[in-house]
Amino acid sequence: MPDPTEAYKFGNLLDAMLTESDRVDFLQRTCDTDHFTKEVFEQAMSMKRAFLRDPTAKQMIEGADTQKIMSKRLNLNFQGIDFNLNARCKWDIWRDAINWGGDIKSTAATTQKGFEDAVRYFDYDRQRAWYMDIAGSKQDILIAISKVNFKVFKVYITRDSELYKSGQSKYNELAFRWWLMFGENKAA
Numbered sequence: 001m002p003d004p005t006e007a008y009k010f011g012n013l014l015d016a017m018l019t020e021s022d023r024v025d026f027l028q029r030t031c032d033t034d035h036f037t038k039e040v041f042e043q044a045m046s047m048k049r050a051f052l053r054d055p056t057a058k059q060m061i062e063g064a065d066t067q068k069i070m071s072k073r074l075n076l077n078f079q080g081i082d083f084n085l086n087a088r089c090k091w092d093i094w095r096d097a098i099n100w101g102g103d104i105k106s107t108a109a110t111t112q113k114g115f116e117d118a119v120r121y122f123d124y125d126r127q128r129a130w131y132m133d134i135a136g137s138k139q140d141i142l143i144a145i146s147k148v149n150f151k152v153f154k155v156y157i158t159r160d161s162e163l164y165k166s167g168q169s170k171y172n173e174l175a176f177r178w179w180l181m182f183g184e185n186k187a188a
Helices: 005-020 038-053 053-059 112-121 124-135 162-182
Strands: 065-078 081-095 100-107 139-146 152-158
Touching: 005 038, 005 065, 005 081, 005 100, 038 053, 038 139, 038 152, 053 081, 053 139, 065 124, 065 139, 065 162, 081 124, 081 162, 100 112, 100 124, 112 124, 112 139, 112 152, 124 139, 124 152, 124 162, 152 162
Parallel strands: 100 139
Antiparallel strands: 065 081, 081 100, 139 152
């Protein structure tokens, strides 16, 4: 596996440009303490422009709470064993008026199908189901901007969708394993 550090730094830059622009110094080409080359910074700017040209993406982010933190005590069940965990999430985009939100992703995908494949490969379904359950929302959206051709891709998730169901199953198993090792009632 290649080192994901640069990909995370780039994703952080793009998120900040769209949701917390006060963290970005557009003259010095920095985000927090990270400095970016002119080419990389311009790539992120092109992706930001593409995002804001997309009607759905623009509508979702206008008037949204960005980087909204939510927490809740989740009651879970894994293969008949009840347990609960304190859960937390930080939304890129949250719309109180419609009680749902979404996440912004940068992607190397150049097609809608390519991004949908990436959603499954990177387990984005697990993240989105976790967020939906913390918020109690019935719907969610992933909005991705291609780093290659600057196209915008969207994946909608509802509680009836296969992505939600697979994501919930994945996070439930991980949460159970965490609870077994670190939960309040762990075996001594």
